[in-house]
Amino acid sequence: MALYEDTLLCNFPKCRAKLSGFAWVTACSHIFCDPHGSGEFSRSPAVCPACSSALSGKLDIVRSELSPPEEYKAMVLAGLRPEIVLEISSRALAFWTYQVQQERLHQQYSLSRLEEQLKQTELLCSQRLQGKECEVSGVKGELSALSKLLEEYKRKYSDVSEKLMERNRQHHKLQGLYDSLRLRNMAASSQERERESRERERGSHNYIFSRAVGQPKFHTPQGSRSHCGEGDHKNRHALFYSPPPGGTVPTAAASGFEAEKEGFFQFPSPAREGPHSYYMQKQ
Numbered sequence: 001m002a003l004y005e006d007t008l009l010c011n012f013p014k015c016r017a018k019l020s021g022f023a024w025v026t027a028c029s030h031i032f033c034d035p036h037g038s039g040e041f042s043r044s045p046a047v048c049p050a051c052s053s054a055l056s057g058k059l060d061i062v063r064s065e066l067s068p069p070e071e072y073k074a075m076v077l078a079g080l081r082p083e084i085v086l087e088i089s090s091r092a093l094a095f096w097t098y099q100v101q102q103e104r105l106h107q108q109y110s111l112s113r114l115e116e117q118l119k120q121t122e123l124l125c126s127q128r129l130q131g132k133e134c135e136v137s138g139v140k141g142e143l144s145a146l147s148k149l150l151e152e153y154k155r156k157y158s159d160v161s162e163k164l165m166e167r168n169r170q171h172h173k174l175q176g177l178y179d180s181l182r183l184r185n186m187a188a189s190s191q192e193r194e195r196e197s198r199e200r201e202r203g204s205h206n207y208i209f210s211r212a213v214g215q216p217k218f219h220t221p222q223g224s225r226s227h228c229g230e231g232d233h234k235n236r237h238a239l240f241y242s243p244p245p246g247g248t249v250p251t252a253a254a255s256g257f258e259a260e261k262e263g264f265f266q267f268p269s270p271a272r273e274g275p276h277s278y279y280m281q282k283q
Contacts, residue, residue: 008103022065
């Protein structure tokens with residue numbers, strides 16, 4: 001509180017309100033607001049809430065009006081000798097000065113506490129700031145390491161991509177070669193099958209021709225006898241009979257050709273037929 005301020009504050013620790021109206025003044029130079037003074041000094045024995053001094057005297061506690069009327073001012077010191085008036089005034093001024101000094105000390109104490117709290121807060125903030133700066137530096141280091149790792153992965157990815165593209169090109173090339181070889185092999189195999197089929201057909205025709213020209217004889221268990229019989233020699237010329245243009249094969253030649261076919265493709269096997277079969281053929 002500044003010296004020029006004309007309002008005192010309640011000395012109750014938890015109040016510190018500006019005084020107005022009535023106030024309670026103690027002999028220990030403390031002053032309290034009317035609500036707290038009425039509550040604290042109604043008990044016996046009375047104790048000062050500010051300094052815990054005992055107030056047992058009759059005039060140790062006085063309830064005063066802070067803004068008295070003019071009539072009270074004109075009559076309160078009337079009839080007193082000047083030295084008494086000066087003594088009363090000096091004691092009143094000393095009480096005022098003491099209250100101002102106490103308020104100043106209280107403000108200084110509050111200011112020192114606030115400055116200490118401010119220093120502690122600044123220290124705590126600086127510590128937290130240092131911790132955050134360390135965390136930020138660590139995060140920056142991790143970020144730089146991750147950036148380097150990312151660049152390395154990008155480089156590896158590009159290398160792998162190039163190798164994969166090269167492998168794909170080689171694969172397409174080999175696939176083309178494989179397809180061409182497969183088609184070539186298929187064409188060669190088809191030609192080989194056609195050639196073999198032609199050779200089989202040619203061989204079958206040659207065999208039929210050789211049988212038609214020179215009839216082979218098949219020996220039976222009872223002698224050298226032709227399986228097809230004597231009628232085959234009579235009908236052998238029908239295999240090479242060429243009908244005239246627009247004509248037909250004679251009946252004898254056709255019947256001889258059919259007999260030749262049946263004799264060539266359906267002759268029985270002597271090993272599989274028993275004597276009974278041979279006996280039936282001989283009859």
